[in-house]
Amino acid sequence: MDMTIKLEERLAATLARLILDPAAPPARHIAVGAASPIPAAACWLVKKQGHPVRLSLLHKRTGNPFSEGSRELFDLTGQGRIDLFFLGGGQIDGQANLNLVGTGEWPGKSVRFPGSFGSAYMYFMTPRTILFREEHSARVLVQKVDNISAPGVSEPGVFRRGTAQALVTGKCVFAFHPDRARFSLASIHPGETVDSIRAATGFDFDVADDVPQTPDPTEAELALLRGPICDEMLETYPEFCARVFDRKLAA
């Protein structure tokens, strides 16, 4: 087995640790949206480590978890049954506002992103959201998003069950503090420094005196990812599995 740790493996293990964060509300049921192989791998890691968690993988074609069609995810979330969701964004700003619509004048005259999907709802109605965006650049992590698809914090009186717990990128982990609507640097991936991160980040964030390094995945975690988790993901994410785990679906 090639023991070089791939970034995708590190990110999956990092997300898994955030899912299991004992300080956060429990994650008994996690939904994972389309085209999210790393969050999906993280959820499988939590499950394969023996934690009792239900995974609803939205874009499973056969055996899709929903028997009420695509509205069931939103209804489930409205009922308070989804504990954790993942969101990304074409832009993410320092107040954890997400822009999935585009840059420039509404609706994205400059660069158009695909659209907001259910983010304007899920971000409010899920007790915890983990923001995930592998690209860590000043283009993506901006001071202020051009358009707010989903706000990171809401005014008092607005019904809201939760917001971002953290933002995981290819360079680091930020924790989000809704009380002051700011990120703080929680850990730094190998090869990065506080300065390299500052240089790649368009928004201000808090930095403690001693920021730890993001831990490596353990051997047990890597074995799970490369073995049984890859098995689970092979049908939905064949290209990802080929690239990261060097495994192909049998013809």
Add this chain to the structure above:
Amino acid sequence: MDMTIKLEERLAATLARLILDPAAPPARHIAVGAASPIPAAACWLVKKQGHPVRLSLLHKRTGNPFSEGSRELFDLTGQGRIDLFFLGGGQIDGQANLNLVGTGEWPGKSVRFPGSFGSAYMYFMTPRTILFREEHSARVLVQKVDNISAPGVSEPGVFRRGTAQALVTGKCVFAFHPDRARFSLASIHPGETVDSIRAATGFDFDVADDVPQTPDPTEAELALLRGPICDEMLETYPEFCARVFDRKLAA
């Protein structure tokens, strides 16, 4: 074949003629509720006479027309797709108010009827309702119902697609006039007179100089009722078919 016309046959043929009334909005889709063999027979008569009509018989156990459960009738009606429905009542008054709840103090401390089912909705949202109650007595047809389950007329500004077209009883047919919230005597079944009907009716109603007799079912109508319509109804209404058509479901 026994050519004595049974009252049930007369009522079914009478209801069928009301369904086909050219002055009324078209009945392309009719829903028939539980325990309504005579309205069901009337609808089958319309259909077997070759008129294009869709029948949704709510309480069909196998092959039930609804694939969304029991709310589908109400949603269909909300969409404006149900043109005609039948309602009855433990009490019906001269303004076409229906009481399906009970007599005396709410919720029917004196005599309790089963309940209002969907009447408080269907009566508003269906363009036409035919009221049907075989028992014609001052106990049922009252001046003013004790409790209004569903009102016959509504104040201006209240969204309402229709109300009663007519009230058919074992003794006569009343037409309903929502503009003046009154019934008028439309036809009298054989053996009755205006006076006998007045004596059996608790509410006031209008009477023209010359009230016709309710016509007999034609031989063609009787043949349909006793043959193919009985065939259709045998599974759902075995007792009715045995009693009226002297036909039993093969064991």
Add this chain to the structure above:
Amino acid sequence: MTPNSPDSLAATVPDGALLALPPDNSLPSVALARALVRRGAKRLRLLGVPVSGFATDLLIGAGCVAEIQTSAASLGEAGFAPRFSAALKAGSITLRDATCPAIHSMLQAAEKGIPFMALRGIIGSDILANRPDWKVVPNPMGDGVSDPIVLLPALSPDVALIHGVMADEAGNIWVGRRRELATVAHASKRVLATVERMVKGDMLEDEKLAPGCISGTYIEAVAVAERGAWPVALLDEYGFDAAHVAEYARMAKTEAGFAEYLDRYVLTQQAQAAE
């Protein structure tokens, strides 16, 4: 591990719970209603989805019920629900009348996690006059002054009792076309289900079976209860036992007759073993 039984499920239903129970044509778990009678449940609040039938009359007769919200209660062809009528007359239960689509809408509001849903009709009905929890407002999407419309609050039952055809190893229940059962499952805090039989595997993996399933996400516990809807019908599995319901209707006319019915069909060892 002892497999679940209707009685072990009924043991988890607390006194005073708000119980959703579908009517006779829509897969009520009559087996669980009998088990609740055996456990001597008290002060239950029943919700007819959207009307009430045999199981409700049984629970009322056995003194398990304090309150009922429904759009109608009857035994169908066998006539009025006798213990319901008697309890109303005696004043031993509180009744809140509703109308069928209102119950569907209140459950759908809970299913969607919204505080209310609008419904047309009802205005001018005494049902509304007796429902202080239903509110008439000017249509907020209209001109704001005319066009009154009823708003109904979301309703989330504590426990839904349903009887499905089968359950699988993933905890999914198959209820066929009775999709209002999915809504009540989604809207309820807990779902206890009985089924005719267990099947292997995961029905959500089967394209033909999935559309008739309620996902195991919503199901807390399942027990096998063969003929668990009896004496009412179960889809194409078995028909309505009209003779038995007529016998019930006769016996339940009096309190003594009802007690005898319970002895014969609900409380005895034999009756219990048959669940």
Add this chain to the structure above:
Amino acid sequence: MTPNSPDSLAATVPDGALLALPPDNSLPSVALARALVRRGAKRLRLLGVPVSGFATDLLIGAGCVAEIQTSAASLGEAGFAPRFSAALKAGSITLRDATCPAIHSMLQAAEKGIPFMALRGIIGSDILANRPDWKVVPNPMGDGVSDPIVLLPALSPDVALIHGVMADEAGNIWVGRRRELATVAHASKRVLATVERMVKGDMLEDEKLAPGCISGTYIEAVAVAERGAWPVALLDEYGFDAAHVAEYARMAKTEAGFAEYLDRYVLTQQAQAAE
């Protein structure tokens, strides 16, 4: 009588119609989209249910579309929707952004015949700021001053285009677990459907098939179109043709390439005969 074809169905869709189209994972009739391109439909207003995919990009590229309301438009793994992006940049289409549950709720309001439905969330999003037809009110079931909530108007498409697995002689369509298709069928004024195959009888009489059916009540016309969802997937019938969609994504990067794609796959006799 000539049997219906996708082209004969497309001929009945008027220019300017509001068309509901499910996305790539939820049974869009791509066959009908191709037929609309062939018939040269104009000024269509598309609704993504709740997002938009391949068929939408095709219609936009072919100049059939004036307006689109959706929660996202993409080709999934094959990336952004190229003709959608180009048309937006060129200003040749008007876009109204929504969010997935809002589209479901607007359709459910139409399904229920109510003028609006509430939805949590959204407040503070620029999506709301750009939707004058969505309204924020104090929760009318709350204390009436705090707790703002969004109300969404009912939305009734003129025509829904869906692709089912099969249709029967009663006009019912089987769509399996994609129940949002039933909602859009209920909410729409007309439904035009293509299916893989016709089957005998009435699926509503079959307890196993009924739960996955949309009743013929809602279906105006059906045409057989084998592989009518291609290149997107159809439940367990066939998978997503990733290679073809990637080819489309490459060709549709330019207007010329898109025109060549249409020639090769949509407009030719051969392409037409394959429907």
